[in-house]
Amino acid sequence: MALKVVCLVGGVGGAKLAHGLAQILEPGQLTVIVNTGDDFWHYGLRVCTDLDTVMYTLSGLANPATGWGIEGDTDGVLQGLRRYGEDTWFGIHDRDIATHLLRTQGLREGRRLTEVTRDLTTRLGIAHTILPMTDAPVATMVDTVEYGELEFQEYFVKYRWEPTVKVLRLQGIDAAALSAEAAAAIAGADVILFGPSNPWLSIMPILSVPGLHDALVARPVPRVAVTPIIQGAAVKGPASKLMAELGYKQAALSIVQYYQRVINGFVYDLRDGALSSETVHMVGMDTLMQSDGDRAVLARRVLDWVISWDPSPAGT
């Protein structure tokens, strides 16, 4: 029986693990559930950065230098906006805008984000399923010392995640619902993975969708997170800085603690030395993915590991 894998991701790191899984699994085996808290309206277009990063990564379109956007894309529209004196702090490029045009058109026609995403990924030839965490609009708001509350992309891109974070708020999350597609994927999962994404910015919004966390914990299967930090530092992005600002020790074990019962396994990086836990299965691997091959190797190793142990948590 072919293993069914669900992988929760957000951002560039999570997309890399999803790509590794997509390389080694058959169509129908992999469902990627993606954070939509980073999404926003930009010049009237609905921009879904994490969905697009996963979509471009799985279709081989992604800009390898940044991990987001499309390789070789051009900045004609940005130049046009600058001619009008606009502050083009968000680097939205021409071919990427085609995605936002089609998505915005679909949403305006009353189609759900899940359906619009399925249409876009199918047209890009992606054989695996990519789902938004919910069809409802949710916005991660970042309350900062320096500027007060910011929309996510203002915090992350405009201010380059330099502001000091006081608290995160998910606008619209109470009205959000778990989609039938996401609920079915979780209910049928043999393995649930949490990509090496920022737990607070990328995974917490997914776990906050009403019903999603409980649907995960109800599954008596391996629920394994891959560390986004190595030797206390984030591979990319604000994870480590944010941990300090939110009062966590900048170490992989803080992430095990943060995920608590939603995981029963954790993959840390060998560079951290040997880590252990009383509550979850632990394993050290080389989690740094610097090539497409690395992504497939890590995905293969993680799946081989989780298949090797009984899903009940260690020591209980």
Ligand code: FO1
């Ligand atoms: N990240 C940046 O640091 N600078 C940008 O100008 C930028 C533009 C951008 C455009 C489309 C897109 O899908 C992503 C983009 N990102 C940019 C990345 C994005 O802000 C983050 O990847 C996620 O929101 C959080 O991981």
